[in-house]
Amino acid sequence: MIGRFDHLPHRRAIVDRRVLADRVAALDGRDAAFRQALTMVLKDALIAGREEIDRRLLAHPSRGLEAGNAGAYLMDQIIHVAFDTVTDRLHPLANRTTGERLTLIAVGGYGRGEMAPYSDVDIGFLTPGPQTPWAEQVIESMLYVLWDMGVKVGHSSRSLTEMVRQAKADVTIRTALLEARYIGGDHDLYDEAGRRFAAEVQRGTERQFIADKLAERDARHVKMGDSRYVVEPNVKEGKGGMRDLHALFWIGKYVYNVQRAADLVEVGLFTPQEYRQFHRADSWLIAVRCHLHMITGRAEDRLTFDVQSEIAARMRFSDRPGKSAVERFMHYYFIQAKAVGDLTGVFLAHLDERFAARGRRFGLPQMLTGIRRRPGKLNGFVLDRGRLALPSDDFFAQDPVRLVEIFQLADLHGLEIHPLAMRAASRDAKLIDDHRKDARANALFLDVLTSPRDPALVLRWMNEAGVFGRFIPDFGRVVAQMQFDMYHHYTVDEHTIRAIGLLARIERGELKADHPISTAIFDQIVSRRVLYVAVLLHDIAKGRGGDHSILGAGVAKKLCPRLGLSAAETETVQWLVRYHLLMSATAFKRDLSDFKTILDFTDIVQSHERLRLLLLLTVVDIRAVGPTTWNGWKRQLLSDLYEAAEEVLRLGHKERGREERITAKQAALADALDWSPAALVVYVQRFPEAYWIAEPDDVLLHNARFVARNGHAPLAIDAQVYPERGATLVTIYATDHPGLFYRIAGAIHVAGGNIIDARIHTTRDGMAIDNFLVQDPFGGTFDEAAQLQRLRVAIEDALANRGKLDDRLRDKPAPRTRADAFTVEPNVLIDNRASNRFTVVEVNARDRPALLNQLAQALFQSKVMLHSAHVATYGERAVDTFYLTDLTGDRILSATRLKALEKRLLAAAAGKKIDLAA
Known part of the structure; x- marks a missing residue:
């Protein structure tokens, strides 16, 4: 042309x-x-x-x-x-x-x-x-x-x-x-x-072309994650990306024969302001894609972590207090993606008027289920083919509380909102600013938030219109805010809305198979609205440059009374926001068989109601992080902690006698085994008390049968899928010797496994029985015969010194090179108060191949005894916790020894050569 x-x-x-x-x-x-x-x-x-x-x-x-x-x-x-x-x-x-x-x-x-x-x-x-x-x-x-x-x-x-x-x-x-x-x-x-x-x-094919392009768009969205707020978006194909804008232009060109996007204004599909929005989003997304191509030197469309920082620098974003340059860049990206979604809605509304058959609409949100017969009008709103619409353009201006009411009515009656009403809500959202303290507005909002139907859907509409962030300004601060890490898959606002949706699904019993305890205890909750408000506020203070849990509790203290919560309810929401990470940190980083762990946890929780609320908040918070963050192992740990804490709270903070617990476990083992009393006594006497306390009944039974099969063999290895925990249980029975743990840890990595938990035991006659829970690099179980065989061979080779383990570890390629985009400063925390019997050491480091092996080697060189290891991974960050004693079985109290231990672990965490003389 x-x-x-x-x-x-x-x-x-x-x-x-x-x-x-x-x-x-x-x-x-x-x-x-x-x-x-x-x-x-x-x-x-x-x-x-x-x-x-x-x-x-x-x-x-x-x-x-x-x-x-x-x-x-x-x-x-x-x-x-x-x-x-x-x-x-x-x-x-x-x-x-x-x-x-x-x-x-x-x-x-x-x-x-x-x-x-x-x-x-x-x-x-x-x-x-x-x-x-x-x-x-x-x-x-x-x-x-x-x-x-x-x-x-x-x-x-x-x-x-x-x-x-x-x-x-x-x-x-x-x-x-x-x-x-x-x-x-x-x-x-x-x-x-x-x-x-x-x-x-x-x-004559305009209608079919529109239907085909919208169906194609919907399929593409599903393939790309069906959210425009994923933190590694596809600039071209993702929801809110370039292809969505292209689809609008294609439809306009096909139907109206427009030659340029600007012509969409002349045919009435956009207002001049909306075209400017279209042009700005289009130009900016193309710019991002061009930068992406130049950085990678290829046709790359996925905005992965390893290129986000460089593009942010090329596009001249800089750091600001509480928010890095890359987070500001991605925040702006999501604002443009949201604009694309807004434009799609109003564009399709115009097409709707001309092309949709009666009762059928193109590409608009699916209606909620369970729709009852609807009146012709609702509180002054009108119904346009089953959608809430406005009787006049100044309807919101006449009473700005209607900006909240329209969403409450949509939820209550199972209605869609007409895109032109959404357009008006976006335009007039600022009018709600002067009505935030209106009791009616807050009651309507609370109705939406705590809806027994589908609160996430309507809250997402409210967020898309900009009303949510205006009505709750603290929430507005986290809209489109990404977290630059590999753990969180969504922006803060999208994560929060997903968590609310998951809570509603648990309440309705839809997730009973995944969350049996959470489903069972929901009816026991005294104040369900406290829980929904706490889920709304748990991450609301992210990006402010401080501890978001503490800052969020401050937000809750101010906001809850405005929403109509009582002083007691406000206090509970504050507590939940302040301690919303407590349960996951305890379950995933601490030894739950150490009773002081349970006592320390219950000292903070203090009541059954708080325990129930905290479990539900923890579950939806973890699951809303991303599609692969929840697994059977996390469910098991949280269930174990909940049940142990519930018992302590019910019995008045009295530990059932240690001897009583050991006796009960040994009796259960005797009932499950067909052994003579004499054989059972011999077996029981081989193991110290700590073994009986640490292992659950099913592992004790598995170990007993495994040891009986192998007698006094110098080495025996067993690996079996452990479906309840979403992992493979690897048990090693071998003659105990120094360095056993770090060699096993290295061998499991060479075989392609990740250790998520480990318990190390030594019998009184010098044998080691170590239990490892192992997953593949993607969080799944090792369940193929070839994988299990590879695991056995690698462990046998490592313990027999066949081949140089260190060389094999160095040669193994990193499974996740994207972690290189992040900096995690190594940190070692040593705590002699967390346990009465052990020194507890927590190591934070960037996750990488063979990290656990190197940390275990540092422990071996520090001449300490390792009793259990607990591995938690949060994207690029690994948090490994070890329960240690000195060689005499006591806690390590010497300041000199603790300093040397810290130095070695810091070096190992940083991937540096360990100083043997330290």
């Missing part, structure tokens, strides 16, 4: 087609040497052009459309020169017939005139009828030239009739051809193709 790139400044600095054509013209011959020389000249021009575009992008890092247009312009000039050269010099045709016409077109994003540096070059060749030998030669030569340049080409070659037939049959082909643009060849043929496409493909 003439003038398509006229707006680009200094175009010849990107590529000068005349100069390029002259260089090609100066090349000699027509043989293979000429083709090679042609390729080099064109490739040099491509590289130089990309460098110039990148220089401009760095100078103006948010001008994505200009960079995208420049990329398409550069490719246009190169392809134009290549096409002229191929048709004039390589395959000249003196007397061309009407059947030997050929047109070269750009399609897809290239046809639209927007190309990131390493995007595919989508081109098409059109002929009036079946391809002639000359056309085949030209097409083949063109493709080889582009391939030799290193360009990834998406191409097609069709006759006009084939073009029409295939476009009718395939919506993807139809969409690509919708944006076809002339590059070279016979222009009359190009014009004829356009006329036939409009008359034979486009006309």
Whole structure:
């Protein structure tokens, strides 16, 4: 199209087609040497052009459309020169017939005139009828030239009739051809193709095209995670990404024949303000994609952690108090993604009026289930085909409390909200500022938050409209706020809304299989609204530069009375927010068989009601982090802690006698085994008291049968899937010797396993029986025969000193290189108060291969006895906790020894060589 790139400044600095054509013209011959020389000249021009575009992008890092247009312009000039050269010099045709016409077109994003540096070059060749030998030669030569340049080409070659037939049959082909643009060849043929496409493909199929594109969009969203607030978004294909904007333009172009996005205003699909929003989001997302391509040197569309910081720097984001540059960059990204969602809603509302059949709508949110017969009006709102709508444009201005009421009514009656009402709510959201303390508004909001139906859906609508953040300003501060780590999958606001939704599902009994205890105790909760408010507020103070639990409790103290909670309810919400991490930290980082762990926990909890509330808050908080964070092992640990704490609280903080607990476990073992009393006594006397306290009944039974099978063998290894804990139980029975644990830990890693828990025991006759819970790198069980065999062989080799374990560990590639994008300062915390019998050491470090092996080696070199190890991983951060004594079985109290131990562990955590003389 003439003038398509006229707006680009200094175009010849990107590529000068005349100069390029002259260089090609100066090349000699027509043989293979000429083709090679042609390729080099064109490739040099491509590289130089990309460098110039990148220089401009760095100078103006948010001008994505200009960079995208420049990329398409550069490719246009190169392809134009290549096409002229191929048709004039390589395959000249003196007397061309009407059947030997050929047109070269750009399609897809290239046809639209927007190309990131390493995007595919989508081109098409059109002929009036079946391809002639000359056309085949030209097409083949063109493709080889582009391939030799290193360009990834998406191409097609069709006759006009084939073009029409295939476009009718395939919506993807139809969409690509919708944006076809002339590059070279016979222009009359190009014009004829356009006329036939409009008359034979486009006309009369508008409704079906809309339905197809929206179905395609929905499928893509599901594939990409169905949220625009994932912390590693796909800039092109993800929800709220470029493809969503493209879909709007495609629909507008197909239905109204618009040529530019700005024309969507003239046909009434956007207001001028909404077009500006569209243009800003489009340009910014293209800019991000261009930066992403230049950094990675390939067609990369996923905004992974390892590139986010660099793009933030290229786009000139800087640190601010409480928020890093990368977090500010991603916050702005999510604001643009949200804008894309808002635009989609109002765009589809306009299409709805014209194209949807009665009772059917395109692409709008699915209605809530259980819809009752609806009245014609609700509290002054009107119903437009089953959706809440406004009777007048100033309806919210007349009574701003209606900005909350519309969402309460939507929840109560199972209604959708008309997109034009959502548009008005977004526009008027600021009006709620002066009504935040209105008792009616707060009661309506609390109704939505604590709804027994689907509060997450309606709260998400409220958040999309901007009303949520305006009504609860503290929540507004975390809207679109990402957390730059590998643990959290969603922004803070999305995580919070998901947690509320999970709580409602547990209350309805929908997650009983995953959360049996949580489901069972929900009916015992005295004040359910306390729990829902606590879930809303548990992360509300993130990003403020301090402990978000403490700061969040302060927010709760101010906000809860406004919402209508009593002083007692407010105090409970404050406590829950302040201690919302207590239960997970205790369960995952401490030895639950050590009774002081339970006593310390219950000293803080103090009541059954708080214990129930805290369990439910902990469960939904963990599960809402991401799709893979919850597993059977976490469920088991939280259940064990809950049951132990509940017993202590019920019995008045009195520990059931240690001897009584040991006797009960040994009696249960005797009942499960078909052993003679004498054999059982001999077996029981081999193990110290700590063994009977530490292991659960099922592991004690497994160990007994395993030991009985292997007698006094110097080494026996067993591995069995432990489905209740979502892991594989690996048991090693061997002659005890120094360094046993760190060798086993290294061997398990070599075999591809991650240790999540370990208990180490020594019998009175010098045998070690160690129990490890092991998962694969993705949090699953080792359940394949080959995996288990590999595990056994690796452990046998390590304990027999076959092969150098350290070399094998160094040679094993890191399974997750993305962790390299993060800095975690190693930290060692030594606590002699957490246990009456052990010194408890907690090590924080960046997760990496063989970390546990190196820490265990440092413990071995420090000449301490390891009794249990507990491994917790939070994305890139590993938290390993060890229960230790000195070689005489006492806690380590010497300040000198503790300092040396800390030094060795810090070195191991940092991946440095351990100083043996320390």
